[in-house]
Amino acid sequence: MNTCSTRNNNTCVRNVIENNFILTQKQPSKAPKFKLFNNKARLLPVCVEPIRTTKTAIFKRNKLKKKNLPFVNLANVNNNKTVIKKTKMIDPNTTRNFVYNHFDSLSADVNDYIETKKEPLDYYYDDIDDTFDNSTIITSNNDNLFRSNSIDNESDSGTCIEEINxxxxxxxxxxxxxxxxxxxxxxxxxxxxxxxxxxxxxxxxxxxxxxxxxxxxxxxxxxxxxxxxxxxxxxxxxxxxxxxxxxxxxxxxxxxxxxxxxxxxxxxxxxxxxxxxxxxxxxxxxxNKKPRSRLIFTDIQKRTLQAIFKETKRPSKEMQQTIAQQLNLDVSTVSNFFMNARRRSMDKWREYQAAKSTTAFEF
DNA sequence: TCGGAGTCAATAAC
DNA sequence: GTTATTGACTCCGA
Missing domain, CATH: 1.10.260.40 (lambda repressor-like DNA-binding domains)
Known part of the structure; x- marks a missing residue:
């Protein structure tokens, strides 16, 4: 992993190298957005709009925003393409710390982006060795909660191969x-x-x-x-x-x-x-928040729905409408019931277990 | 557009 | 007071 050695005084106030991440305090607003360092372009911890953002990233970001949680986008630069890999929640106590990119070579699209000078939005992180996997959590000195212990693991290099029982x-x-x-x-x-x-x-x-x-x-x-x-x-x-x-x-x-x-x-x-x-x-x-009320099915509604589910896991739209009519329920309620029932159906897991038992993985 | 995944959060059950 | 259940919401991806 990279190290953040000497830095321009007006850029990086404090760097912490931990678990392959380099955390740094927020840039002074007038700090350059990137600079060449030892012939390597490094994107400093300025806010940059994701170049190729994903629906997932946007979803996560909005979700965090809604919860008033700070966030960063983790990007990976490979083959001159910046890919958002994950959006993570960060302990608010560490919001002063930002992960910054540490590019071996600044990809063309990053350069292009910087040129466009869009409004800042997110923070980019790049792990050159591509050891970042989904279990990687941004962390700080005093933030053990989000500590990742997999990055240093040789087996995690490249791709995530861990499997958890x-x-x-x-x-x-x-x-x-x-x-x-x-x-x-x-x-x-x-x-x-x-x-x-x-x-x-x-x-x-x-x-x-x-x-x-x-x-x-x-x-x-x-x-x-x-x-x-x-x-x-x-x-x-x-x-x-x-x-x-x-x-x-x-x-x-x-x-x-x-x-x-x-x-x-x-x-x-x-x-x-x-x-x-x-x-x-x-x-x-x-x-100042309206409590959400939850519909409780009557006994007859529940028994009817369960009986139908036993016979038909996926009733058609028309059938759902009929059921809703007969039971005096919304179609969406009926739809939700079958959706939840399908996913919570233990049959699914029993099937899985049966299949897995032959491969000695008991679930 | 719709079903699945994740999870919120009300409410029941212990 | 704590845990389990479950209807519904949000978002994603096909």
């Missing part, structure tokens, strides 16, 4: 949460219900897409030294809560869906047991 990992996480008495709602920024579902019904690795990232994060957490795990969760919790802060700044929504006073964000428990002192203070209305 999600079922086993889920079990290990479950055990650790119990061991340290960590409520599900305080585990990183995963919503409690989602975490519960992930732990109880982990999808096989091969079936996961972007969801792999969550499992990677969990695995990294397990790999951390025992004493660092709680610190990781603390950092994650405070970041998460900070990002959920309301404009009025009076209340915070905790990851366990309770409301805490800002001052009441407490450290996560130390082993072997203790719990967070979350204090439920008020209903969600105080957050």
């Amino acid at each position: 999600t079922k086993e990992l889920a079990q290990r996480i479950t055990n650790e949460l119990k061991r340290y008495t960590i409520p599900q709602g305080d585990f990183f920024y995963i919503i409690q219900g989602t975490l519960s579902d992930l732990l109880r019904n982990p999808k096989p690795w091969s079936k996961l897409k972007s969801g792999r990232e969550t499992f990677r994060r969990m695995e990294k957490w397990l790999q951390e030294p025992e004493e660092e795990r709680m610190a990781s969760l603390r950092i994650a919790a405070s970041s998460y809560l900070a990002c959920k802060r309301t404009p009025d700044d009076e209340f915070l929504i905790s990851s366990s869906n309770t409301i805490k006073l800002k001052e009441q964000i407490s450290p996560l428990p130390s082993p072997p047991s203790s719990t967070t002192s979350s204090v439920s203070l008020s209903p969600p209305q105080q957050l």
